[in-house]
Amino acid sequence: MMSKDTDEIKLIKKAIRGNSTAYGYLIEKHRTYLYKMAFLYTKNEQDALDVVGDTVLKGYLQIKTLKNASLFQTWITRVLINTAHDHRRKALSTLSQEDSAIDSAHASTANQQIPSVEHFDLQTAIETLPDKYRIPILLKYFSGMTVDEIAWTLSIPSGSVKAYLSRGRNELKQKLKEDYLYES
Structure with missing residues (x-):
């Protein structure tokens, strides 16, 4: 068999x-x-x-x-x-064309809005990462790929993958830490 x-x-x-x-x-x-x-x-x-x-x-x-x-x-x-x-x-590219029309319509109301405090959970924090950090983190921790597989998939050196993973984790720690401090 x-x-x-x-x-x-x-x-x-x-x-x-x-x-x-x-x-x-x-x-x-x-x-x-x-x-x-x-x-x-x-x-x-x-x-x-x-x-x-x-x-x-x-x-x-x-x-x-x-x-x-x-x-x-x-x-x-x-x-x-x-x-x-x-x-x-x-x-x-489609949105950028539509945004110019919307931006002018919302310009007058934007100053009246009160900014809200965002509460980050892990998923939200990951979504806010730049692609160069977010994608390696998704591939490593959600897909279980090795550093070498991620490097091949993204066509970048393994050293870059390691650096992006490290920087991405640090950004996540910072984002989640800030969220915790705001909630306390």
Whole structure:
């Protein structure tokens, strides 16, 4: 009897050779993971579903570029992150056009609003991190990737991943510490 890993490696190799059924089985196996990662990145159900759908298509079209079958999950995560970046860029360009009209409408009421005290929980604190810290933290602590896998996925050196993780953790500690101090 073969192990799950051996079966998955065989499916990956078939998918690389162009077997769409094998690719479908792989996506089915990883769909929950893909959705969770997309949702952590987009923070919106519909956007996450769009990103996963585009990732599945791009993955299918690019599967022949996968050199090491044992790195399928890392590779598909890289495709997902790149797809999510593309979606974010498109959304930002659309929003920037709409924002100019909205900004002028809200300019008169902005001075009347009283700033509220924000209460940070861990999820909120993570969402406020810059992408270069947030994404490695999500990949490390929510996906269980190693530093080397994160480096490969993001196409950056391992040393940068370690630095981003450290700086991101420090920013999280600071944000959560400030929240605690405000609540006391």
